[in-house]
Amino acid sequence: MAVDSAPTDDDTPVDGDASGGLDEVEARVGARYTLKQVRQDTTARIGAYIVGLMTFVAVFAAVDYYLLDYAVAEAILYNPETDPETVRRLLPPVGMENQFGQGVIDHPLGTDHRGRDLLARTVYGTRIAMTVGFLATAIGLGGGTVIGAVSGYYGGWVDDVLQRVTETIYAIPFLVLVIAFMTAFGRDLTFAMVGVGITAIPVFNRLIRSRVVSIREEDYVEAARAAGVRDRNIIRRHVIPNSFAPVLVQATLQVGVSILIVAGLSFLGFGAQPPTPSWGQMLSASRGYMLPAPTFSIFPGIAILITVIGFNILGDGLQDALDPRINN
Amino acid sequence: MGLLRYTLWRLVQAIPVLLGIVTITFVLANQIPGDPVEIMLGPTPAQEQVEAIRARYGLDRPIHERYLTYLAGVVTGDLGQSIYYDRPVLEMILLRLPVTLLLMLSAFAFAIVTAIPLGVLSAKRRNEPADHVSRVVSLIGVSTPSFWIGLVLIIVFAFYLGWFPARGLVLPWADPADVRGAATRLGVLRQAVHHLVLPMVALGTLQMAQITRIERSSMVDSLQGEYVTLARAYGVPESTIVRKHAFQVAQLPVITIIGLGLSTALGGAVLTETVFEIQGMGRLIITAINNQDYELIMGTTLVFGFVYVVGVIVTDVAYSYLDPRVTYGGD
DSSP: OOSSOOOOTTTSOOTTOTTTHHHHHHHTSSHHHHHHHHHHOHHHHHHHHHHHHHHHHHHHHHHIIIIIOHHHHHHHHSOSOOOTTTOOTTOOOTTOEETTEEOOTTSTTOBOTTSOBHHHHHHHHHHHHHHHHHHHHHHHHHHHHHHHHHHHHHOHHHHHHHHHHHHHHHTSOHHHHHHHHHHHHOSSHHHHHHHHHHHHHHHHHHHHHHHHHHHHTSHHHHHHHHTTOOHHHHIIIIIHHHTHHHHHHHHHHHHHHHHHHHHHHHHHTSSSOTTSOOHHHHHHHHGGGTTTOTHHHHHHHHHHHHHHHHHHHHHHHHHHHHOTTOOO | OOHHHHHHHHHHHHHHHHHHHHHHHHHHHHHOOSOHHHHHHOSSOOHHHHHHHHHHHTTTSOHHHHHHHHHHHHHTTOOOEETTTTEEHHHHHHHHHHHHHHHHHHHHHHHHHHHHHHHHHHHHTTTSHHHHHHHHHHHHHHHSOHHHHHHHHIIIIIIISOOSOSSOOOOTTSOGGGSTTOOSHHHHHHHHHHHHHHHHHHHHHHHHHHHHHHHHHHHHHHHTSHHHHHHHHTTOOHHHIIIIIIHHHHHHHHHHHHHHHHHHHHHHHHHHHHHTTOOSHHHHHHHHHHTTOHHHHHHHHHHHHHHHHHHHHHHHHHHHHHOTTOOOOOO
């Protein structure tokens, strides 16, 4: 769904084109084709820039945390100033004023309820959000691919059992499921990530399974099977590459969804625990100060919004780029 | 098969899923570390007290026996006893469920009422400014956490403008004597609407955005359909085409997305109830977890699953009712 949405009919190969139609159909699969399409699609490019920027910030924050400046890291996690007289709590952003004082340039976005710098904490929150988003998606993608591929390829009772189980998992509203899961196993960020990953399994399972079922019937797969190629190799060489485009789109969107869910979990007290500067946890802490220091509640939310928008735009752009039929 | 038989058949199909939900919840709840009895009696209770409590709640029996007992209870409508509230779980749920259902239904109503005109307008004015605005709004809607929308709404509309209350919910059928600032039935209704607006918008925005996106793309497809071209060729006015020919067909994917959105909305209800301090199912499950109240955890999770399954069946039935091609499954 490109915003500029110039008709791209000219670029898309027409099926059944006598001159080299087959080559073009083949070229539509795979990573190089994807990259080329994304570069041509403005929306996808904007999404890619945002995601790239956020990844950069996340990596940079990680490097900083582990290698560069221990004092800065300490200040982000705990309050550097132990003297209650000098702690500047709940300051507004620079240029604004509230009952706790005037915004200062040292803390461009102001400070939180313990006098910690909001900009630094928001930036460090990127690291947590991106890590959690990517890893949770990886868990869902991995689990869903295995279950979906096996289920779709073998069919029969294997399919029935696997599908009934994932359906049941899907039938519990996922936030409730993750909360129940975390109550049973642990309340920290790792379990939030695993839990969200598990709830994403049915999504990828359904996607992969439907692709596999349709590809299984293709002539070239029959031919490969007749030629004695082993099932495992058929799945690896034919089925998975052919599912690349829709899975990539879904995975991109899923990173954004995972970031949203984990932020929600942290907000409820499941997930990142204080003093970890996660966005959800910061928003949870800000609830007590919404009246005197509303800006405390604003910035972590904006950070979530920008990051998730990035993944959504990229996902939409990929969808447009990879599916020539959709041309809205 | 007729519509009624199809509905019954879908209900029968839901039984294994419900059984699965009971099993998953039971297994998870029994994995919970820590002892509810300890929470109840403090860290150093007398031994006989502990045993008495364990026997009373059946915690002294082996796990498979407890599972079967629980299952039998669920079938007969007995979800056990809440240790924390010292009341039957079902009673607590029946007290809280209407609150959550009211919140959910109004959120979906808000979403549908705003999204459908927005999506249709977007499709009709494709690539014009109205379309761009509607698409940006829905993009922001799907990318914003509902609880943050709640916080922002509270800051702006409750604290600064003072238009709506920041917390709580009033049930429209509540007794006027129990509602502060309401002397009559009409006053209760006014209070109910007043309290409902902000949480409804907070919870409904994501659904609104998703429905707008689907409505738009579905209408775009529909407007390109051959029957629309034919209608245009016959000289049917464009407004009639949009309203009658294109619109009806375009609603099927919308119903599907509403069904899928139920799961997100039920999770969102937990968050919205937390932000607005509403005593519904969401707060109940969090309280249950924080107090390791096994049976209440199982009961609330089960009811969340149950509401979702019923919601999906309702959307399925609505879909088959509206789609003339569906022949009610059957085998």
